[in-house]
Amino acid sequence: MIQVEHVSKSFGGIHAVDDCSxxxxxxxxxxxxxxxxxxxxxxxxxxxxxxxxxxxxxxLDSEDVTxxxxxxxxxRGLARTFQIAQEFxxxxxxxxxxxxxxxxxxENLLRAWFDWSTVIGEEQGLHARAREVLAQLRLTxxxxxxxxxxxxxxxxLLELGRTMMIRPKVVLLDELGAGVNRTLLSELAGEIERxxxxxxxxxxxxxxxxxxxxxxCDPVIVMAEGRVLTQGTMAEIRSNEAVIEAYLxxxxxxxxxxxxx
Amino acid sequence: xxxxxxxxxxxxxxLGTMSGIYAVLCLGLNLQWGFAGLFNAGIAAFFAIxxxxxxxxTTPESPNYLGGFGLxxxxxxxxxxxxxxVIAWAIGRICLRLRGDYLAMATIGxxxxxxxxxxNEAWLTAGTRGIPNIARPFEGLPSxxxxxAFMGLVMALVAIIYWAAxxxxxxxxxxxxxxxxxxxxxxxxxxxxVTQFRVEAFVLGAMVxxxxxxxxxxxxxxxxxxxxxxxxxTFLVWVMLIVGGSGNNRGAILGALIIWIIWSAxxxxxxxxxxxxxxxxxxxxxxxxxxxxxxxxxxxxKGLVPERPPRMIDDxxxxx
Numbered sequence: 001m002i003q004v005e006h007v008s009k010s011f012g013g014i015h016a017v018d019d020c021s022x023x024x025x026x027x028x029x030x031x032x033x034x035x036x037x038x039x040x041x042x043x044x045x046x047x048x049x050x051x052x053x054x055x056x057x058x059x060l061d062s063e064d065v066t067x068x069x070x071x072x073x074x075x076r077g078l079a080r081t082f083q084i085a086q087e088f089x090x091x092x093x094x095x096x097x098x099x100x101x102x103x104x105x106x107e108n109l110l111r112a113w114f115d116w117s118t119v120i121g122e123e124q125g126l127h128a129r130a131r132e133v134l135a136q137l138r139l140t141x142x143x144x145x146x147x148x149x150x151x152x153x154x155x156x157l158l159e160l161g162r163t164m165m166i167r168p169k170v171v172l173l174d175e176l177g178a179g180v181n182r183t184l185l186s187e188l189a190g191e192i193e194r195x196x197x198x199x200x201x202x203x204x205x206x207x208x209x210x211x212x213x214x215x216x217c218d219p220v221i222v223m224a225e226g227r228v229l230t231q232g233t234m235a236e237i238r239s240n241e242a243v244i245e246a247y248l249x250x251x252x253x254x255x256x257x258x259x260x261x
Numbered sequence: 262x263x264x265x266x267x268x269x270x271x272x273x274x275x276l277g278t279m280s281g282i283y284a285v286l287c288l289g290l291n292l293q294w295g296f297a298g299l300f301n302a303g304i305a306a307f308f309a310i311x312x313x314x315x316x317x318x319t320t321p322e323s324p325n326y327l328g329g330f331g332l333x334x335x336x337x338x339x340x341x342x343x344x345x346x347v348i349a350w351a352i353g354r355i356c357l358r359l360r361g362d363y364l365a366m367a368t369i370g371x372x373x374x375x376x377x378x379x380x381n382e383a384w385l386t387a388g389t390r391g392i393p394n395i396a397r398p399f400e401g402l403p404s405x406x407x408x409x410a411f412m413g414l415v416m417a418l419v420a421i422i423y424w425a426a427x428x429x430x431x432x433x434x435x436x437x438x439x440x441x442x443x444x445x446x447x448x449x450x451x452x453x454x455v456t457q458f459r460v461e462a463f464v465l466g467a468m469v470x471x472x473x474x475x476x477x478x479x480x481x482x483x484x485x486x487x488x489x490x491x492x493x494x495t496f497l498v499w500v501m502l503i504v505g506g507s508g509n510n511r512g513a514i515l516g517a518l519i520i521w522i523i524w525s526a527x528x529x530x531x532x533x534x535x536x537x538x539x540x541x542x543x544x545x546x547x548x549x550x551x552x553x554x555x556x557x558x559x560x561x562x563k564g565l566v567p568e569r570p571p572r573m574i575d576d577x578x579x580x581x
Contacts (some may be wrong), residue, residue, distance in 0.1 A: 074452030106433035
């Protein structure tokens with residue numbers, strides 16, 4: 001579904017992503033883990049079209065989409081959430097969802113002025129769909145709240161909700177779990193599994209919650225210093241010495257009794 | 262003061278007309294700033310484009326500037342709006358990729374370019390000489406009535422623009438604009454062509470501003486370089502929108518009314534100052550307006566009539 005081929009991206013002198021290659025299989029829930037600064041979010045932003053790579057290619061559904069703007073990628077079925085939630089803060093929660101679906105005739109001003117009944121008809125459909133999504137996210141009581149007033153975790157949920165307003169082929173989730181309480185997160189994991197199983201959505205997930213990764217993701221890709229370190233099932237990753245080294249540093253490679261983190 | 266005297270009536274009519282013209286400009290700015298978050302610091306440019314276009318098109322032929330072409334207003338105003346829209350489109354394609362504060366700088370620069378063009382290209386605009394004899398609609402009517410009729414025309418235009426802007430606010434177009442304003446990154450991630458939408462808001466706002474400029478030219482019947490000065494247009498319109506409440510079309514109109522009343526009232530007051538002060542009055546007025554802006558922003562951070570989300574479809578089956 002997604003192929004990343006020899007992608008590099010540097011900011012100033014920092015090689016955030018350095019000759020990175022990986023693939024996300026269709027229908028999988030692929031995890032992406034790695035220590036802070038490993039280049040995970042940068043890689044996500046390159047895949048999602050927020051910035052172009054310095055070199056290398058990105059393929060979506062076998063099509064070369066390197067350097068495409070984000071809005072075009074969305075229309076090819078790629079949806080995403082952000083590491084730091086990007087809610088539309090001065091819009092209500094339900095408006096945040098209703099804004100998502102493409103090809104709304106009311107986005108054309110002439111239709112809004114002269115064909116209002118069509119617009120209203122579509123709005124009713126969007127409104128109903130948005131309420132379903134809110135119910136699934138347990139956010140119904142906040143329907144009319146400004147999104148900017150939500151808690152950090154609720155904003156994360158709202159972003160997930162935006163991806164649920166359409167039928168994407170692949171969803172990039174950037175640290176969904178940050179700030180979301182564990183009970184709800186567990187329910188959301190169930191929802192992700194259901195979307196994956198029943199609707200065939202592919203998920204590509206950055207997550208620091210290893211329990212969530214272990215539950216959802218196969219395979220898991222480990223990044224460190226802008227490259228792919230290894231990939232495999234969570235069990236394989238857990239016992240991989242290179243991964244332990246990347247996370248904890250070289251000193252811990254050979255565990256010594258007096259070693260401190 | 263005898264409130265039934267013709268002088269006072271005329272004062273009221275001029276107050277209504279001027280605040281109506283400013284309301285048009287404010288509604289135009291609200292489309293750009295309140296809807297789409299575009300910081301246009303060059304309102305005067307689009308105002309001047311509208312004013313000069315209609316002046317050149319409607320006045321009788323003159324050796325001092327291009328034309329005039331003696332066209333009727335019903336043709337000249339749409340052309341003025343269209344021209345302003347085309348220029349805004351060209352500017353927008355280049356500048357709207359810029360983020361917030363850079364757009365502000367670019368529009369300041371563009372307003373200055375247009376101001377210098379108007380000043381120096383005298384073959385086109387009569388330069389410092391100015392364009393006289395601009396016809397005002399309804400001039401055939403007796404004195405007070407023609408003022409009244411022109412005020413009515415201005416208010417009718419305010420009403421139409423208000424309706425169109427309110428519908429835009431309630432529509433998915435307005436929702437997408439607000440989404441872009443709040444986070445252009447997330448708006449792009451949900452498939453919105455951010456630049457395209459920004460250009461639409463910028464062009465539409467510029468067209469409305471040009472109409473404000475055209476109305477002003479016909480109201481004063483004379484057009485000179487003062488029309489291009491940032492103080493009377495850009496600064497005042499921004500104060501009006503901020504005081505009234507950006508993101509709220511009613512706020513835009515209310516701000517225009519209140520600030521214009523205060524602005525013209527300060528003229529009455531400052532004219533009674535001792536002689537040596539009178540030369541400084543224009544600075545004093547700007548100072549007063551600046552202080553007022555501070556006071557309002559301290560007390561009402563979002564303006565007198567703050568932004569509100571549009572009514573939802575389940576509030577009432579037949580929305581607006």
